[in-house]
Amino acid sequence: AQSVTQPDIHITVSEGASLELRCNYSYGATPYLFWYVQSPGQGLQLLLKYFSGDTLVQGIKGFEAEFKRSQSSFNLRKPSVHWSDAAEYFCAVGARGNQFYFGTGTSLTVIP
Amino acid sequence: KAGVTQTPRYLIKTRGQQVTLSCSPISGHRSVSWYQQTPGQGLQFLFEYFSETQRNKGNFPGRFSGRQFSNSRSEMNVSTLELGDSALYLCASSPGLAGRQETQYFGPGTRLLVL
Numbered sequence: 001a002q003s004v005t006q007p008d009i010h011i012t013v014s015e016g017a018s019l020e021l022r023c024n025y026s027y028g029a030t031p032y033l034f035w036y037v038q039s040p041g042q043g044l045q046l047l048l049k050y051f052s053g054d055t056l057v058q059g060i061k062g063f064e065a066e067f068k069r070s071q072s073s074f075n076l077r078k079p080s081v082h083w084s085d086a087a088e089y090f091c092a093v094g095a096r097g098n099q100f101y102f103g104t105g106t107s108l109t110v111i112p
Numbered sequence: 113k114a115g116v117t118q119t120p121r122y123l124i125k126t127r128g129q130q131v132t133l134s135c136s137p138i139s140g141h142r143s144v145s146w147y148q149q150t151p152g153q154g155l156q157f158l159f160e161y162f163s164e165t166q167r168n169k170g171n172f173p174g175r176f177s178g179r180q181f182s183n184s185r186s187e188m189n190v191s192t193l194e195l196g197d198s199a200l201y202l203c204a205s206s207p208g209l210a211g212r213q214e215t216q217y218f219g220p221g222t223r224l225l226v227l
Contacts (some may be wrong), residue, residue: 018187032213043116043202044218090155094213096131097168098143098206 002027002095006103013081014111021076021106023091032094033074035065038105039087047089050074061085086110113139114151116205116219130191133222135203137184143167143208144186144191145216149200156200162188162208190224198226 005024013019025031032051036044048059055067065076074091091103117136122171125131137144148178157170161180178188184205190197200223204216 034215036218041220041223043118043220044204046217049215097172098145098160098162098208098214098216099157099168099170100145100147100155100204100216101157102147104154 002093002101004045004091004093004101004103006089006091006106008106009104010107010109010110012111015083016080019076019078019081019085019108021089021091021108023074023076023103024072025074025091025093026072027095031067031074033065033067034092034094034100035059035063035074035076036090036092037087038090047076068098079109081110083110083112116203116217118201118203118219118222120222121220122223122225124227125193127193129193130189131193131224132198133201133203133224134189135186135188135205135219137186137203137205138217141205141207141217143206144180144183144184145204145206146186148172148204149202149221150198151160155202156168158188160177186213193226198224199216200224219222 003026034049035047050067088105092100119134143162145160149155160168164180175191180186200221202221203219206214206216
């Protein structure tokens, strides 16, 4: 069965520190993977996506993610976090019929 | 291009009532999907419409229904509202032709509160 796991419910980092958000997926075929960010009261904004090719993908706002097939992971990283990055982050896998399976999200708090 | 729009943004209803939410996709997109977001269950897929036909459906009761019009705008209806239907309802659009590798673009959501 397809599923996405985000092990960290909440993460707190200091501004300027590096960030890594974990995502593990389970999918029977080639995974199409996405990271979205949601600010309070807002919809989801696409950060980046992986379909094929280079396993390190670059996204908006300085984010990147690395696809590791052997570990079934698609972790999101940012070298230096800004206060405006505080939000909820969702990892998703695209499944049959345009359905996305989402992780439960990781809430990021940034300390000044 | 304008993004996905959803109306209304906020709704308050009482148990037993019904509600209709509206979603206008990005111009040219023919697929519209609906998701329910709650603190306890996270983001759950409701259904997807493409060219006025429901193409995929999640595990929600029949009280949740939808439709799509010829201009790709979509509506979602919830009948006989229950307290547990309180949630943020998100609509997403995509071109609809490339299957599961398509990026979905989300609207701001409709916040429904059932009292």
